[in-house]
Amino acid sequence: MNREIVVEKLTAEKFKKFGDVVEPKDNPLLINQNKCERHNDIAFLQVSDCGHVGVSIFSSEKYTLPFQLLLMERHPLGSQCFIPMSGEPFLVIVSADKDGCPDRPFAFITNGKQGVNYKQNIWHSVLTPLSENTLFTVIDRIGPGKNVEEYIFDQPWLVRSLL
Amino acid sequence: MNREIVVEKLTAEKFKKFGDVVEPKDNPLLINQNKCERHNDIAFLQVSDCGHVGVSIFSSEKYTLPFQLLLMERHPLGSQCFIPMSGEPFLVIVSADKDGCPDRPFAFITNGKQGVNYKQNIWHSVLTPLSENTLFTVIDRIGPGKNVEEYIFDQPWLVRSLL
Numbered sequence: 001m002n003r004e005i006v007v008e009k010l011t012a013e014k015f016k017k018f019g020d021v022v023e024p025k026d027n028p029l030l031i032n033q034n035k036c037e038r039h040n041d042i043a044f045l046q047v048s049d050c051g052h053v054g055v056s057i058f059s060s061e062k063y064t065l066p067f068q069l070l071l072m073e074r075h076p077l078g079s080q081c082f083i084p085m086s087g088e089p090f091l092v093i094v095s096a097d098k099d100g101c102p103d104r105p106f107a108f109i110t111n112g113k114q115g116v117n118y119k120q121n122i123w124h125s126v127l128t129p130l131s132e133n134t135l136f137t138v139i140d141r142i143g144p145g146k147n148v149e150e151y152i153f154d155q156p157w158l159v160r161s162l163l
Numbered sequence: 164m165n166r167e168i169v170v171e172k173l174t175a176e177k178f179k180k181f182g183d184v185v186e187p188k189d190n191p192l193l194i195n196q197n198k199c200e201r202h203n204d205i206a207f208l209q210v211s212d213c214g215h216v217g218v219s220i221f222s223s224e225k226y227t228l229p230f231q232l233l234l235m236e237r238h239p240l241g242s243q244c245f246i247p248m249s250g251e252p253f254l255v256i257v258s259a260d261k262d263g264c265p266d267r268p269f270a271f272i273t274n275g276k277q278g279v280n281y282k283q284n285i286w287h288s289v290l291t292p293l294s295e296n297t298l299f300t301v302i303d304r305i306g307p308g309k310n311v312e313e314y315i316f317d318q319p320w321l322v323r324s325l326l
Contacts, residue, residue, distance in 0.1 A: 022218060022220065022300060023220065024220055024222060024298065025220075031221075031289075032290065035223055035224040035289070036221055036222065036223035036224065036289065036290055037220075037221065037222040038219055038221055039219055039220040039221075040217070040219045040305070041217040041218070041219055041305050042218060042219060042220065043217075043218035045215075045217070045218065053208060053216040054204040054206075055185060055204070055205060055206035055208065055244060055280070056201055056202055056203045056204055056205060057185065057186065057187055057188075057200075057201075057202040057205065058199055058200065058202075059187060059191070059199065059202070060195065060198055060199035060200075061198040061199065081218060083246055083248060084248060085246060085247060085248060085250060085276060085278070086249075086250040086276075087248060087249040113248060113249075113298055115248070115300060117218070126194075126195040126198070126199065127195065127199055135276055137185060137278060138201075139218060139302060142203070
Protein backbone atom coordinates (compact mmCIF):
# COMPACT_ATOMS: atom_id res chain seq x y z
CA MET A 1 0.00 0.00 0.00
CA ASN A 2 1.08 3.54 -0.74
CA ARG A 3 2.10 4.98 2.64
CA GLU A 4 2.25 8.62 1.54
CA ILE A 5 -0.29 11.14 2.84
CA VAL A 6 -0.53 14.41 0.95
CA VAL A 7 -1.63 17.41 3.00
CA GLU A 8 -4.90 19.06 1.94
CA LYS A 9 -6.34 22.43 2.91
CA LEU A 10 -8.75 22.11 5.81
CA THR A 11 -12.43 22.80 5.13
CA ALA A 12 -15.50 22.20 7.27
CA GLU A 13 -16.98 20.01 4.55
CA LYS A 14 -14.00 17.65 4.36
CA PHE A 15 -13.72 17.53 8.14
CA LYS A 16 -17.34 17.09 9.16
CA LYS A 17 -17.27 13.38 9.86
CA PHE A 18 -14.32 13.91 12.21
CA GLY A 19 -15.58 17.02 14.00
CA ASP A 20 -15.96 20.79 13.71
CA VAL A 21 -13.77 23.44 12.15
CA VAL A 22 -13.77 26.41 14.54
CA GLU A 23 -13.83 29.38 12.20
CA PRO A 24 -16.18 32.23 11.26
CA LYS A 25 -19.44 31.02 9.74
CA ASP A 26 -22.04 32.68 7.53
CA ASN A 27 -24.78 34.69 9.25
CA PRO A 28 -23.16 35.72 12.53
CA LEU A 29 -25.12 37.55 15.21
CA LEU A 30 -24.26 41.24 15.46
CA ILE A 31 -23.60 42.35 19.04
CA ASN A 32 -22.02 45.30 20.88
CA GLN A 33 -23.82 48.00 18.86
CA ASN A 34 -23.04 46.07 15.68
CA LYS A 35 -19.30 46.38 16.27
CA CYS A 36 -18.80 42.67 16.82
CA GLU A 37 -19.85 39.49 15.03
CA ARG A 38 -20.71 36.48 17.14
CA HIS A 39 -20.41 33.15 15.31
CA ASN A 40 -22.38 31.21 17.84
CA ASP A 41 -21.96 27.74 19.28
CA ILE A 42 -19.80 26.28 16.53
CA ALA A 43 -18.23 23.28 18.24
CA PHE A 44 -20.07 20.29 19.66
CA LEU A 45 -18.43 19.58 23.01
CA GLN A 46 -18.85 16.08 24.40
CA VAL A 47 -18.14 15.05 27.99
CA SER A 48 -18.99 11.61 29.39
CA ASP A 49 -18.65 9.87 32.73
CA CYS A 50 -18.47 12.55 35.41
CA GLY A 51 -15.99 14.79 33.65
CA HIS A 52 -16.22 18.55 33.17
CA VAL A 53 -15.33 20.80 30.25
CA GLY A 54 -11.92 22.31 30.99
CA VAL A 55 -9.67 24.90 29.40
CA SER A 56 -5.95 24.16 29.14
CA ILE A 57 -2.97 25.47 27.18
CA PHE A 58 -0.74 23.20 25.11
CA SER A 59 2.73 24.31 24.08
CA SER A 60 4.28 21.84 21.66
CA GLU A 61 7.53 21.41 19.81
CA LYS A 62 7.38 22.29 16.13
CA TYR A 63 7.01 19.58 13.47
CA THR A 64 8.50 19.82 9.99
CA LEU A 65 7.14 18.42 6.74
CA PRO A 66 7.65 15.81 5.49
CA PHE A 67 7.39 13.76 8.66
CA GLN A 68 6.81 10.18 9.60
CA LEU A 69 3.53 9.49 11.36
CA LEU A 70 3.57 6.48 13.62
CA LEU A 71 1.06 7.15 16.37
CA MET A 72 -2.62 8.00 16.52
CA GLU A 73 -4.80 8.40 19.59
CA ARG A 74 -8.46 8.84 20.50
CA HIS A 75 -10.45 9.92 23.52
CA PRO A 76 -13.37 7.65 24.33
CA LEU A 77 -14.88 9.94 26.96
CA GLY A 78 -15.00 13.31 25.22
CA SER A 79 -14.34 15.66 22.35
CA GLN A 80 -11.11 17.69 22.15
CA CYS A 81 -10.93 21.19 20.71
CA PHE A 82 -7.69 22.95 19.67
CA ILE A 83 -7.62 26.73 19.22
CA PRO A 84 -4.37 28.26 17.90
CA MET A 85 -3.43 31.44 19.77
CA SER A 86 -0.76 32.69 17.36
CA GLY A 87 -2.48 32.83 13.99
CA GLU A 88 -0.17 30.17 12.54
CA PRO A 89 -1.23 27.18 10.44
CA PHE A 90 -0.96 23.73 11.97
CA LEU A 91 -1.45 20.18 10.79
CA VAL A 92 -4.59 18.22 11.59
CA ILE A 93 -4.35 14.48 11.02
CA VAL A 94 -7.34 12.18 11.48
CA SER A 95 -8.49 8.68 10.58
CA ALA A 96 -11.77 6.86 10.39
CA ASP A 97 -11.96 3.74 12.53
CA LYS A 98 -11.67 0.30 10.98
CA ASP A 99 -12.23 -2.62 13.32
CA GLY A 100 -10.91 -0.69 16.31
CA CYS A 101 -7.81 0.63 14.53
CA PRO A 102 -7.18 3.86 12.60
CA ASP A 103 -7.75 3.51 8.87
CA ARG A 104 -5.65 5.38 6.30
CA PRO A 105 -5.08 8.90 7.71
CA PHE A 106 -6.07 12.24 6.20
CA ALA A 107 -3.78 15.23 6.77
CA PHE A 108 -5.09 18.79 6.64
CA ILE A 109 -3.42 22.15 7.05
CA THR A 110 -5.28 25.06 8.65
CA ASN A 111 -5.26 28.60 7.28
CA GLY A 112 -4.09 30.21 10.55
CA LYS A 113 -7.59 31.29 11.54
CA GLN A 114 -9.07 27.87 12.12
CA GLY A 115 -9.29 25.65 15.14
CA VAL A 116 -10.64 22.12 15.21
CA ASN A 117 -12.81 20.08 17.52
CA TYR A 118 -12.35 16.32 17.31
CA LYS A 119 -15.48 14.34 18.08
CA GLN A 120 -15.34 11.87 20.94
CA ASN A 121 -13.45 8.72 19.89
CA ILE A 122 -12.11 10.04 16.57
CA TRP A 123 -8.57 8.89 15.81
CA HIS A 124 -6.13 11.82 15.49
CA SER A 125 -2.44 12.47 15.75
CA VAL A 126 -0.88 14.36 18.61
CA LEU A 127 -0.74 18.14 18.24
CA THR A 128 1.48 19.01 15.26
CA PRO A 129 2.21 22.74 14.96
CA LEU A 130 4.43 23.86 12.08
CA SER A 131 5.88 26.90 13.89
CA GLU A 132 7.96 27.46 16.99
CA ASN A 133 6.50 28.78 20.21
CA THR A 134 2.87 28.43 19.28
CA LEU A 135 0.34 28.11 22.06
CA PHE A 136 -2.99 26.35 21.72
CA THR A 137 -5.98 26.62 23.97
CA VAL A 138 -7.50 23.18 24.39
CA ILE A 139 -11.09 22.61 25.46
CA ASP A 140 -11.65 19.02 26.49
CA ARG A 141 -12.98 16.69 29.12
CA ILE A 142 -11.18 16.67 32.43
CA GLY A 143 -12.08 14.02 34.95
CA PRO A 144 -11.51 10.52 36.26
CA GLY A 145 -11.08 7.40 34.13
CA LYS A 146 -8.95 6.43 31.16
CA ASN A 147 -9.64 8.87 28.34
CA VAL A 148 -6.91 8.01 25.87
CA GLU A 149 -6.28 5.05 23.60
CA GLU A 150 -3.13 4.94 21.47
CA TYR A 151 -2.36 3.06 18.28
CA ILE A 152 1.08 2.60 16.77
CA PHE A 153 1.25 1.72 13.07
CA ASP A 154 3.47 -1.18 12.00
CA GLN A 155 5.05 1.10 9.41
CA PRO A 156 5.10 4.90 9.36
CA TRP A 157 3.02 7.06 7.02
CA LEU A 158 4.96 9.79 5.26
CA VAL A 159 3.03 13.06 5.59
CA ARG A 160 4.08 15.57 2.96
CA SER A 161 2.88 18.75 1.35
CA LEU A 162 2.46 19.70 -2.28
CA LEU A 163 0.88 23.05 -1.34
CA MET B 164 -13.67 62.42 40.60
CA ASN B 165 -10.76 61.74 38.26
CA ARG B 166 -12.32 59.90 35.28
CA GLU B 167 -9.03 58.73 33.77
CA ILE B 168 -8.12 55.03 33.74
CA VAL B 169 -4.50 54.20 33.00
CA VAL B 170 -3.89 50.84 31.34
CA GLU B 171 -1.80 48.34 33.31
CA LYS B 172 -0.11 45.13 32.17
CA LEU B 173 -2.31 42.12 32.85
CA THR B 174 -1.13 39.64 35.46
CA ALA B 175 -2.92 36.72 37.08
CA GLU B 176 -2.35 38.26 40.49
CA LYS B 177 -3.99 41.58 39.65
CA PHE B 178 -6.85 39.83 37.85
CA LYS B 179 -7.68 37.06 40.30
CA LYS B 180 -10.73 38.61 41.88
CA PHE B 181 -12.25 39.10 38.43
CA GLY B 182 -11.37 35.71 36.94
CA ASP B 183 -8.56 33.71 35.35
CA VAL B 184 -5.73 34.67 33.04
CA VAL B 185 -5.45 31.90 30.43
CA GLU B 186 -1.70 31.60 29.93
CA PRO B 187 1.05 29.04 30.55
CA LYS B 188 1.52 28.24 34.22
CA ASP B 189 4.41 26.78 36.21
CA ASN B 190 4.70 23.00 36.39
CA PRO B 191 2.92 21.84 33.24
CA LEU B 192 2.33 18.17 32.55
CA LEU B 193 4.60 16.74 29.86
CA ILE B 194 2.70 14.74 27.22
CA ASN B 195 3.29 13.36 23.72
CA GLN B 196 6.70 11.81 24.47
CA ASN B 197 7.65 15.00 26.32
CA LYS B 198 7.23 17.09 23.17
CA CYS B 199 4.28 19.03 24.53
CA GLU B 200 3.49 20.86 27.75
CA ARG B 201 -0.07 20.70 29.05
CA HIS B 202 -1.03 23.55 31.38
CA ASN B 203 -4.07 21.86 32.74
CA ASP B 204 -7.54 23.15 33.64
CA ILE B 205 -6.64 26.81 34.04
CA ALA B 206 -10.03 28.51 33.71
CA PHE B 207 -12.99 28.02 36.03
CA LEU B 208 -16.02 27.74 33.74
CA GLN B 209 -19.40 28.48 35.30
CA VAL B 210 -22.76 27.60 33.75
CA SER B 211 -26.08 28.04 35.59
CA ASP B 212 -29.74 27.38 34.79
CA CYS B 213 -29.87 24.73 32.08
CA GLY B 214 -27.19 26.21 29.85
CA HIS B 215 -24.28 24.41 28.25
CA VAL B 216 -20.66 25.40 27.68
CA GLY B 217 -20.36 26.54 24.07
CA VAL B 218 -17.56 27.61 21.76
CA SER B 219 -18.08 30.67 19.55
CA ILE B 220 -15.93 33.07 17.54
CA PHE B 221 -16.09 36.84 18.02
CA SER B 222 -14.79 39.18 15.36
CA SER B 223 -14.80 42.78 16.58
CA GLU B 224 -13.90 46.18 15.24
CA LYS B 225 -10.62 47.58 16.48
CA TYR B 226 -10.50 50.10 19.33
CA THR B 227 -7.90 52.84 19.62
CA LEU B 228 -6.43 54.33 22.78
CA PRO B 229 -7.33 56.67 24.32
CA PHE B 230 -11.02 55.83 24.23
CA GLN B 231 -14.13 56.77 26.12
CA LEU B 232 -15.67 53.96 28.10
CA LEU B 233 -19.40 54.32 28.68
CA LEU B 234 -20.79 50.82 28.96
CA MET B 235 -20.12 47.80 31.13
CA GLU B 236 -21.95 44.49 31.17
CA ARG B 237 -22.09 41.32 33.21
CA HIS B 238 -23.43 37.79 32.77
CA PRO B 239 -25.41 36.53 35.77
CA LEU B 240 -25.68 32.95 34.50
CA GLY B 241 -22.11 32.07 33.58
CA SER B 242 -18.45 32.85 33.10
CA GLN B 243 -17.11 34.12 29.77
CA CYS B 244 -13.68 33.23 28.43
CA PHE B 245 -11.90 35.10 25.59
CA ILE B 246 -9.00 33.46 23.73
CA PRO B 247 -7.19 35.59 21.15
CA MET B 248 -6.42 33.64 17.96
CA SER B 249 -3.96 36.11 16.40
CA GLY B 250 -1.29 36.64 19.05
CA GLU B 251 -2.20 40.32 19.40
CA PRO B 252 -2.64 42.24 22.66
CA PHE B 253 -6.14 43.34 23.62
CA LEU B 254 -7.69 45.45 26.34
CA VAL B 255 -9.42 43.88 29.33
CA ILE B 256 -11.59 46.25 31.37
CA VAL B 257 -13.30 45.15 34.57
CA SER B 258 -14.98 46.60 37.65
CA ALA B 259 -15.88 45.40 41.08
CA ASP B 260 -19.56 45.73 41.92
CA LYS B 261 -20.80 48.49 44.22
CA ASP B 262 -24.46 48.36 45.15
CA GLY B 263 -25.40 46.71 41.87
CA CYS B 264 -23.36 49.07 39.67
CA PRO B 265 -19.81 48.87 38.35
CA ASP B 266 -17.29 50.63 40.58
CA ARG B 267 -14.26 52.49 39.16
CA PRO B 268 -12.93 50.32 36.29
CA PHE B 269 -9.50 48.76 35.91
CA ALA B 270 -8.01 48.49 32.41
CA PHE B 271 -5.39 45.85 31.55
CA ILE B 272 -3.50 45.07 28.38
CA THR B 273 -2.57 41.50 27.52
CA ASN B 274 0.85 40.43 26.24
CA GLY B 275 -0.50 38.70 23.11
CA LYS B 276 -0.28 35.23 24.66
CA GLN B 277 -2.96 35.65 27.30
CA GLY B 278 -6.67 35.02 27.31
CA VAL B 279 -9.05 35.86 30.12
CA ASN B 280 -12.00 34.19 31.77
CA TYR B 281 -14.44 36.53 33.51
CA LYS B 282 -16.17 35.00 36.49
CA GLN B 283 -19.95 34.85 36.45
CA ASN B 284 -21.44 38.28 37.20
CA ILE B 285 -18.20 40.29 36.97
CA TRP B 286 -18.63 43.68 35.30
CA HIS B 287 -16.54 44.03 32.15
CA SER B 288 -16.50 46.06 28.98
CA VAL B 289 -17.37 44.65 25.59
CA LEU B 290 -14.52 43.03 23.67
CA THR B 291 -11.88 45.67 22.88
CA PRO B 292 -9.18 44.44 20.51
CA LEU B 293 -6.44 46.90 19.56
CA SER B 294 -5.76 45.38 16.12
CA GLU B 295 -7.75 44.89 12.96
CA ASN B 296 -9.10 41.52 11.93
CA THR B 297 -8.49 39.71 15.18
CA LEU B 298 -10.58 36.68 15.98
CA PHE B 299 -11.34 35.49 19.48
CA THR B 300 -12.63 32.13 20.54
CA VAL B 301 -15.20 32.62 23.28
CA ILE B 302 -16.17 29.89 25.73
CA ASP B 303 -19.32 30.79 27.58
CA ARG B 304 -22.77 29.69 28.64
CA ILE B 305 -25.29 29.18 25.89
CA GLY B 306 -28.90 28.58 26.85
CA PRO B 307 -32.26 30.06 27.71
CA GLY B 308 -32.87 33.05 29.98
CA LYS B 309 -31.48 36.56 30.21
CA ASN B 310 -27.73 36.33 30.65
CA VAL B 311 -26.66 39.93 30.19
CA GLU B 312 -27.06 43.07 32.26
CA GLU B 313 -25.78 46.39 30.96
CA TYR B 314 -24.78 49.55 32.79
CA ILE B 315 -24.18 52.94 31.16
CA PHE B 316 -22.09 55.45 33.11
CA ASP B 317 -23.42 59.01 33.48
CA GLN B 318 -20.07 60.29 32.26
CA PRO B 319 -17.44 58.41 30.25
CA TRP B 320 -14.16 57.14 31.65
CA LEU B 321 -11.10 58.00 29.55
CA VAL B 322 -9.01 54.87 29.09
CA ARG B 323 -5.45 55.70 28.15
CA SER B 324 -2.02 54.11 28.06
CA LEU B 325 1.30 55.26 29.45
CA LEU B 326 2.98 52.00 28.43
